[in-house]
Amino acid sequence: MAPMTQDRTLTAAGMVLIYAMLIGFTDNFVRVIAAEAGLWQFHATRSIMAWGLLLALMVPFGLRLRPVNMRAVVARSAIHGLAMLIYFGALAFLPVAQVAAGLFTAPIFVLLISRFAYGHRIGPVRIIAVAIGFCGVVLVLGPSAMAGASVAAFLPVLAGGLYAMGNIATREWCPEESAETLLGGFFAALGILGLIGMALLALMPLAVPEGAAGFVQRGAVWPSGAFWFWTFVQAAGSLLGVGMMIKAYQLADASRVSVFEYVILPASALWAWLIWGETLTPLAIVGMCLITLAGLLIAARSRQVVQATA
Numbered sequence: 463m464a465p466m467t468q469d470r471t472l473t474a475a476g477m478v479l480i481y482a483m484l485i486g487f488t489d490n491f492v493r494v495i496a497a498e499a500g501l502w503q504f505h506a507t508r509s510i511m512a513w514g515l516l517l518a519l520m521v522p523f524g525l526r527l528r529p530v531n532m533r534a535v536v537a538r539s540a541i542h543g544l545a546m547l548i549y550f551g552a553l554a555f556l557p558v559a560q561v562a563a564g565l566f567t568a569p570i571f572v573l574l575i576s577r578f579a580y581g582h583r584i585g586p587v588r589i590i591a592v593a594i595g596f597c598g599v600v601l602v603l604g605p606s607a608m609a610g611a612s613v614a615a616f617l618p619v620l621a622g623g624l625y626a627m628g629n630i631a632t633r634e635w636c637p638e639e640s641a642e643t644l645l646g647g648f649f650a651a652l653g654i655l656g657l658i659g660m661a662l663l664a665l666m667p668l669a670v671p672e673g674a675a676g677f678v679q680r681g682a683v684w685p686s687g688a689f690w691f692w693t694f695v696q697a698a699g700s701l702l703g704v705g706m707m708i709k710a711y712q713l714a715d716a717s718r719v720s721v722f723e724y725v726i727l728p729a730s731a732l733w734a735w736l737i738w739g740e741t742l743t744p745l746a747i748v749g750m751c752l753i754t755l756a757g758l759l760i761a762a763r764s765r766q767v768v769q770a771t772a
Contacts, residue, residue: 474714475761477706478722484703486729490737491692497673499689500680501550502659504696507689509653511697516646525642534635535647538628543651545624552617553678564618566599566727569720571626576717580634587763588717595724595756601749602727602742629720632711641709648704721760724753 495504519525529535545565552561569592576582636644663681670676710719728750734740742750 471714471718472761474710474719475722475757477710477713478719479725481703481706481710482723482726482729483733484699484706486726486731486733487737488696488699488703489730490733491695493674494692495689495696496677499683499685500660500663500670500676501678502656502663503680503682503685504693505652505656506660507656507693508697508700509649509656511694512649512701513646513653515698515701516642516649526640527643527646529643529647530638531636534631535639535643538631538636538644539647539651541624541631542628542648543655545621545628546652547655548617548621548624550678552621556615556618560603560615561618562727563600563603564615564620565622565625566596566724567619567622568626568629569595569717569723571623572630572716572720575626575630576715580630582715582717584717585763587759588721591721591756591759592717594752594759595721598749598752598756599724599727601752602731602746603749604743604745626716626720629711630716632708633716637712641705641712644708645701645705648708649701718760721756724756728753 492504516525516527520527549561549565552564573584573589573592577584632644660682663679667681668679670679670681707723710722731740731742731746731750735742
């Protein structure tokens with residue numbers, strides 16, 4: 463497989479939109495899983511299911527799971543896995559909105575890392591789009607996203623930085639890898655972290671609040687059929703959705719694709735309204751409009767570049 467050099471931003475945008483709609487749907491049912499099981503058991507179980515699906519599809523679809531550069535794939539998987547570990551761990555003692563806002567600093571880090579570590583030229587349109595998109599995120603999440611700043615609040619920002627580095631690594635470190643190879647590495651990392659978390663909680667159990675409030679602190683339990691069903695839905699949805707996201711980062715520059723990822727918030731809100739009847743504040747609607755504007759800026763600029771080079 464030849465290294466990827468062609469930038470297909472509009473195709474990547476479509477893939478991120480599919481990713482957002484799938485993940486937005488499946489993530490709305492994490493609350494069902496969290497009511498009875500723990501985060502670590504969920505990650506371990508979902509990863510096993512995802513790998514089972516990958517192996518089942520490998521022969522009929524001709525999937526290539528063997529890495530070309532094992533070291534690069536392991537490094538990328540470890541970085542993304544650590545980002546998710548910090549993100550979910552921060553949920554144990556920080557407000558959800560604040561943690562989410564920290565993770566969504568990733569596009570800012572993508573710009574900084576792309577420019578200063580890899581020397582990529584970053585135009586003003588991308589800088590403006592990232593700023594507009596992040597403002598939109600803050601409005602969607604509400605005032606609590608920026609409230610109570612502390613040293614602990616730095617953790618979600620660290621997760622955002624690691625998540626950004628993992629996304630950049632997709633194209634910079636792993637240009638010859640298939641999307642399914644990187645997908646398998648991602649789920650393997652989360653599965654290993656899930657098993658480690660379960661083992662630590664078995665050795666050093668914590669006091670666990672009832673219901674979803676105990677999601678992070680809860681160790682292994684004997685789950686119901688609802689857990690198995692919704693975790694399988696999560697595995698299947700994440701397999702396709704995250705696969706689309708990985709492919710998007712393979713097709714286009716990370717500093718462009720990362721802006722499109724902001725759409726996960728409007729997508730999640732749409733599904734929350736359709737499934738649970740949850741409504742949005744006027745401020746959140748303004749934020750979603752800003753997120754849409756950020757994506758349109760990148761898409762329009764990409765179209766201009768394509769036409770200029772045609």
